[in-house]
Structure formats: C-alpha cells, structure tokens
Amino acid sequence: MTESLLYLALAAYFGATALWLAFFLAQWEPLCRFGAWVMAGGLACHTLALIQRTWAYGYLPVAVFGGALLLFDWVLVAAFLLLNWRYPIKVLGALVAPLAALMIYGAIVLPQGQASAVSPLLKGFWLTAHIGLTLAGYAALTLNFLSGIFYLVQERQLKAKQFGFFYRRLPSLQQLDTLNYWCLTIGFPLLTGGMITGSLYAQHTLGHFWSWDPKEILTLLAWLIYAVLLHERLAVGWRGRRASLLAILGFLVLVVTFVGANLWMTGYHSFAKFVQP
C-alpha cells in the first residue's frame, strides 16, 4: 500500500519534472501551472504514504536513511509549493521537481522498512519537534542553495555580457536575491530551533546538551556559516554573488551532515545506532 503510494508520488514528481523542464524550454505559462498541480498531486500521495507508515510503526519513520530522506523530500516539496504559491519564481520548479523525484527514488531503493527494535529514545514529542524543525530548515536552505545557483548563472551572463540560453529564462537578479534572502531568513531560525530542541532533548535523555557527535559538529559548522551570511547581509549589506557563494558552501556542509554523518561516521545520530542491538 505504502509502496504503491510512493510509486504514484514518484511518477507525479517525474511528470512534474517533465512539465517544468518543458516550461523552462518553451516558456509557455500553462505548463508550469500544470506542473505545480501535478506536483501537488504527488505531494498528496506522499503525505498519505507518510501517514500510513507512521500509523503502522507508531512513530515517525526516520530510523533508517530511506525514511529520513522520504520525510525530508516531503518537507522540501511542501515548502516549494508554498513558496510557489506566495512568491512564484517559476524556474525554480525545474530544479526542485527532479530533486524531489530523485530523493523519493532513493527512498524507495534504499533499505527501509521497520527497524526490528527501535530505541525508545526515538519516540516522543521533543524528538519529533527536533526532526521536524531540522528537516524544514534543510528544505528552506535547499531552496536558498538552488536560488543561489540561479543567481550565479544569471549574474555571470550580465557581467560577461554574453547572453546564452539561460538569460531569458531566468528571472531578474533582484528577484533571485530576494528569494535567496527569504529562504535564509526562514531556514536559519528553523535550523536553530531544530538544534535547540535536539540539545534539550539530549539533556533530558542523555544527561548532556552536547556530546561531540560528528553530526552535531558539522551542523554547528553549517549553522555558523549561515549565521555569518545572515549577519553580513543585515549589517554590511552583502548580497548577490558573495551571498550566493556562501549559501552554496553552507548547503554543501549540510549535505555532508545529512548524508555523510549518518552513513559513514559513527555517532549516536547515525542510523545504525538507532536500532538497539
């Protein structure tokens, strides 16, 4: 049941990818509107799958990487659709839709399912808040990263005075920079909230706020990068190219945090440790 719902969501995200890419090429308005609806349909299936799995397991299914990816993907698509509704930068869909499709594909392929015995530590409101806030922060910062890439592409063309394929198709620098800033101002507090709830929860269950876990260290590093970025933007008026470059750097650290720290480094955040031996 969950499987078939996920496959439906996957198909919808691939369909949305095709539509958004077609919009990017042909610049025909109805395509992107249709793409957003297809994506929303995919999100509905995705939501149902998550609800069903949570119901079946009795907890948020994030104990294995595939599950965590699935949840992150859900937050990203939801955030994008929200953004698309309030502040439409249409070309962004051409990057978000394939990313969403790839992640759901990864979630299906990667080992998942119910871990045989999940540590009781992984249940409870504070943990759900920790995971939810962190993933929402990741999603906003992913959009921040994508808009940063678009900004760099567009800025390069305007500076070099060579107008290629992307020039007409990308929005103005101002719009991209505003989007970049917006996503940062939303993503940074969410990430901060995720870190605070996480450390409170750690204090509550493990007895200490901070335990030098690789994921904690890397997240702190990313947080510092984003803090610097936000400060420079607000105080010095950083914008454009430098802000985009720093946003991309921050995102790369986040990716290492999310993927690398969970899979290759040992610490209590890694998925292997979620399951009690």
Add this chain to the structure above:
Amino acid sequence: MNLLLVGVNHQTASVELREKLACLMPDLQQAYQNLKDAPELAEIMLCCTCNRVELLAVAPEMAPAEARLRAFLSEAPEIPPAALNTSLYVHQGPEAVRHLFRVAASLDSMVLGEPQILGQIKEAYRQATGHRATGPILNRLLHKTFSVAKRVRTETGIGDHAVSVSYAAVGLARKIFGELAGMTVLLVGAGEMAELALEHLQTQKVGRIIVANRTLERGLRLAERYRGEAVSLEELEAQLLQADILLSSTGSESYLLRREQVRAVMRRRKQRSLFLIDIAVPRDLDPAINELDNVYLYNIDDLQEVVEQNWQARRQEAARAERLVAAETVKFQDWLQTLEVYPTIIALKDKAAVICAGELKKTLGQLGPVSEEQRQALEVLLNSVTQKLLHDPIIFLKREHSMKKRPQQELDLVRRLFNLDQERQTAETEEESAQ
C-alpha cells in the same frame, strides 16, 4: 473564386514610388467606389502603410482581375508604368494567403517583428468593411490573419528581443532590478540616445529622475522636461548614493568616475545593485568599474552587441513563425477549396431536379388521370431515389475535397461524370457556329 494580391513594399519599390502610390489612397471613398463596381472583382481591400501599398482581391478569373488592379495603380499620371511593372509583386491563391499572414505577423516588415503592422492591417480591414467591399472570403481570411498574427506573437519570441540600443538598456535594467517602478535614474550630460533611453525608462514608471550637467542651466531645462531635479556635476558621487540607474553621455575627455570612487560608493550604498550605462564616446566611466560586485557597466559597444544578439534571436524566431504561417496557409486553403465544391453540389442537385420534373411530367401524361395522393407518392419516390443516388457523390466531394492536394481533378471528374458542364458547352458551340 480565387485570391489575388498585388502590391509593392519597401523591398521592391523606392520610397518615391511608394509615395506616389500612397497618393492614390487618401481618397479611399473614391478608390473603393472605383474598384467595388468593377465586374472583375468580387471582394477588395486596400492596405497602405509607409512601407507597403497592397491590394487584396477575390476574383472569379485571375487575368482580368490582375489587369484591372494594375490599371488602378497606374491611374495616377505621374507613375511611370515601367517602374510599376518592375516593382509590383503579384500573388495568387495560397501565395496571397501566405503573404498576408507574413505581413500581419511582421515577418515582411522592415524591422522584423515590429508590432504596429497588425494594427495597420486591422484599420485597413475596418475601412474595407466600412465601404462594404469585403465578402465572405475576405472576412474569413482577415479574421484568420489576425489570429495567426496573434499566435505568432505569443508562441514565438519574434517581438521579445529589444533591437534598439535604448530598448536594450531597458531590457538589461529589467534583468537586474526586475520591476523598474520606483527606481531612481541619474542622467549625466544630455545626448539623443541617453534621452531616448530615459523616455523608455519613464514608460516603465521609474521614480525619481536626477539630471547632472556641466552647465546647470541646460541641466535645469532637461530636468524640467522630464520632471526631474537638476544637480551640478560636482555632486555626482553624492547623487550616486541614491541612484539605481545611471545614464552617462557627456563630452568629457577623461573618466568621470573611476573604479575606486564607485567602490567607495558601493560600500556606502550597502551594495545595492547599480546599473551604469555609458553611451558617451570617449567613455565617461572607467571600464574597470564592471569588475566590482553588484555593479553592471555597459558601454555603447556592449549595448550594440546586445542588439546584434537580439537580432539573431529574432531571426531564429522568425523561422519558427514561418513554419506556423505555412501550416495556417494550408488550413485556410483547405477551407477555400471546400467552398469550390458548393457550385458543383448545387449543379448536381439542380440537374437531378430538372430530370425529375421532366420525367414526372412525361409519366403523368401517359398514366392519364391520377389522384392527388398518387401524384404525391410518385414525387416522393422520385425524390428519395435521386437523393439516395446523389448522397454518395456529394459526400465524396465534400470529404475528398478537404483532404486531397489536387482537388480540381475530383471536381472535374464529378462534373464530367454527371455532364454538368453540358449547358455551357452547348452554348459555346452555338456561339462558335454562329460566328
């Protein structure tokens, strides 16, 4: 009935000839009266713009109609027939349709993709309908033309790329700032091109306009014209703090602004983007300024390069538009051909009716007295037999006609099969024998 288009445009005729031909047109009342009553022409429309003079007609026979239109154009005494003959183009049938579509879609314009021509054709059509000179074919053709032109404009990017330096500057500004509403423009010095760009920017509802000039008096006059404020050139750096777009075209021999100056200004502006347009030769702004973050400096050569790239883009889009026009021409031609079928269908039905009436009369004579009911039964019998017999040929004509490439053959076949041209032929032979 077929379509005929004769005319001259900027490519075939000199401006002198176009002027003289256009002189025929001011008295449209007279011109329409003259052509509408001509027996050679069924429908007519005149279209006259500064780049073209064209006559579009629907006529039963091509040759006399063409002669009539040529005669109309050479009526003006000062038009030399030789010049007219070399510059006049004549398009018939699908070629005329295609030509009209191309003109309306601005594929035949001097400035490829310019938007005015469609409005001019709409006006010409309005005039023609006002003089009751159009009929079913031209009405349908013109409405199709408008929709084709609109499709070309929306589905291809033929009008999307700025092809003048001042428009190119506005396009770049929009790519940097998005909306230009509320932006502050600083005009340094005055020049034709800078002022043109300023006017284009004003149509985008920019906010403040500041004019900096070496002589304050001239600056004041300019500022008054554009409803801005005048400042002296010494304040340039201070004014740059507020400006978003700077248009520079002074006659200064040295750079007005150098990299270090702009760098300092950018820090004080908190890095808000700055778009500098340097139209002056020699240049007013140090080219190294472009290396600064969030500053975009374009000089006249850069803008011209943009325009050249846009021309290429328009030409590429024009190729797509041509394909669209070709497809629509075929569609219209199909419709036109279904029209050709109707006379044959009517002739078929007429012939059947005549035969029925004749045979009925003969039979009634032989039968002697019959009741009214019996007579009606006979009529119904004849009618249903002929209707059923003609049903298939008519369907064949209608259907085959809209699909075949050379429908005239089918039409001829049916006409010969049913000997529909008998009357005309006998009339012709009688005429010949009389001679």
